[in-house]
Amino acid sequence: MPVTIKDVARLAGVSNATVSRVLTDKPHVRPEIRQRVQEAIQALGYRPSRVARSLRVKRTRLIGLIISDIQNPFFTALVRAVEDVAQQAGYAVILCNSDEDIHKERLYIELMQAEQVSGVLITPTRETGSPARLLLEAGVPVVAVDRQMRDLQVDTVLVDNVEGAFQAVSHLIGAGHTRIGAILAPRVVTTGSQRREGYVQALKAHGLPVDPALIRTGQPRKAVGDRLAGELLDLPERPTALFCGNNLLALGALNAIRERGWRIPEDVALGAFDNLDWAALIDPPLTVVEQPVYELGQTAAELLMKRIQDASRPFQKVELKTRLRVRQSSQRPLSIDREDRR
């Protein structure tokens, strides 16, 4: 029923080989024949089956994109960038949501293999032991974005998380805080461990003690941020400032603070990763570490395209810089002054 290359060949009065040559822009076709074939294609509304072509040439025009949370606007912006680059290069993207779940990650990686995509972009849920190894073994190019995979040889594009966290926490310290809570992703994901590292370094650099009780980790989701912030705020010796590892954790923390009827930054100051549209519009505007998220996705996608072209090129790790945006949520807290009244 659907029109195939044979139908076109018949109508144009040539062999399918010739049609194929026209289709793939091969030389050695008389312009006049080429013309006739193209007309036949038009007339029949023919679209070559990518499936058949893929089977033949053993590669598809698909790339896989496995992100860990589609509801996180940070990843969404990443998707946007990848989509743009892929489209430009004539690729479509299969999007999968691993949901921070290593089993789903594996499931999708196997799918990518079965689907024979040309390459895969992934924000791995774990620093080590990612099933992405299967892809590499099968010769499928992989690029890690936003997060690293320490035990795999892949191109990597991420942000200088340590420095970003260091700046944010140093800023809070500069505002007079000495007890700063941290709400982070688990250590098994690089954004968790590296931002923790930046947090710790900042404390140490300013001669402050590192209190493990002030560091909480969990899946980067709003509900988790809410819970973890609550735990910190309800501590007997509670922190006067909170540093949140990403936008969803911040959203949750915001909620926890609001629920307790506390004010920012008077009762508790706040700093977080990710500069989303709403960050500047909330009350008070949120101090954030801005990530060049579009560039992150773009760079990663471009690297993947290059590796698809040339599998033997040297691997590289690109580290983009963040930018601290100071707003009111981190201003010098009144509680410092209050200490005089004790």
Next chain:
Amino acid sequence: MPVTIKDVARLAGVSNATVSRVLTDKPHVRPEIRQRVQEAIQALGYRPSRVARSLRVKRTRLIGLIISDIQNPFFTALVRAVEDVAQQAGYAVILCNSDEDIHKERLYIELMQAEQVSGVLITPTRETGSPARLLLEAGVPVVAVDRQMRDLQVDTVLVDNVEGAFQAVSHLIGAGHTRIGAILAPRVVTTGSQRREGYVQALKAHGLPVDPALIRTGQPRKAVGDRLAGELLDLPERPTALFCGNNLLALGALNAIRERGWRIPEDVALGAFDNLDWAALIDPPLTVVEQPVYELGQTAAELLMKRIQDASRPFQKVELKTRLRVRQSSQRPLSIDREDRR
């Protein structure tokens, strides 16, 4: 190089037909043989080529999802729901971002066809003349989500936009506003035209005049919302309340209001579509029309699955209800009281 069905057959000492039977869970295979085949599959780490299978059975385990703005959290939530349903049913989703651009929409629809997806979910950029017609002609099931296509026979899942807008605007009227501006998507998309309809109906129902100068439309993006809100606020006889057709337009309006140093709701009240996490956290909390967005995507995806099963089932249009969430941004404006002082 990659292991094929033949390799498995050889190792298991059977024919490829038998391996295929095991693969597709067909009957008529001795348990003992089935066992042996499965072991061979394990041993070789074999994954059947979906490409080859697709070519053979003339359908893929892929569905296409064409949304109009990946950066809009509303659509993102939709993606999430679709992904969940698809995965459950053993499908992967190819995600495409039409960017509210009919040409990109067409491009992706042609891609879907070439990729031979089993079905397509789409949030069409136009009410009529969508290239989705090509898919239907090729026998590919299509379901419209969030927006309608008036000239195509497809299953449709959307929200009662007229009622949602009606409630929001009626609420603003109830708060004492008589000049209410509207910032909406263009009329060619149903969410634009239907929400406009609800706005107009609300004004008329309360005996208020409909002033075309107070209705502005544009692409649903933050920058556009900013500009359109600015135009309305700078009017000689400016509105005392703004109704925004979606979350991005609201974000822009918020910005415009803030830039002018005005307060909400004292200087201008605000109501909008979409209840995102930040809506309750901004200053002041935003009154919104909440859409059951996950259910929207879920229902649409389920409908698509059903139609893939049975192309001849009757078409249906599902209309989900919205819910008005009244918060402070729409409270009775002080400016009403101020009129006494004029």
Next chain:
DNA sequence: TTGAAAGCGCTAACAT
């Protein structure tokens, strides 16, 4: 410059 024909990996009809 063009065509004939093989074959990519799989499924399914048919044979045994």
Next chain:
DNA sequence: ATGTTAGCGCTTTCAA
């Protein structure tokens, strides 16, 4: 219950 074989739609030798 299992194997043999044709063929899905395309690309790509190879020959003409």
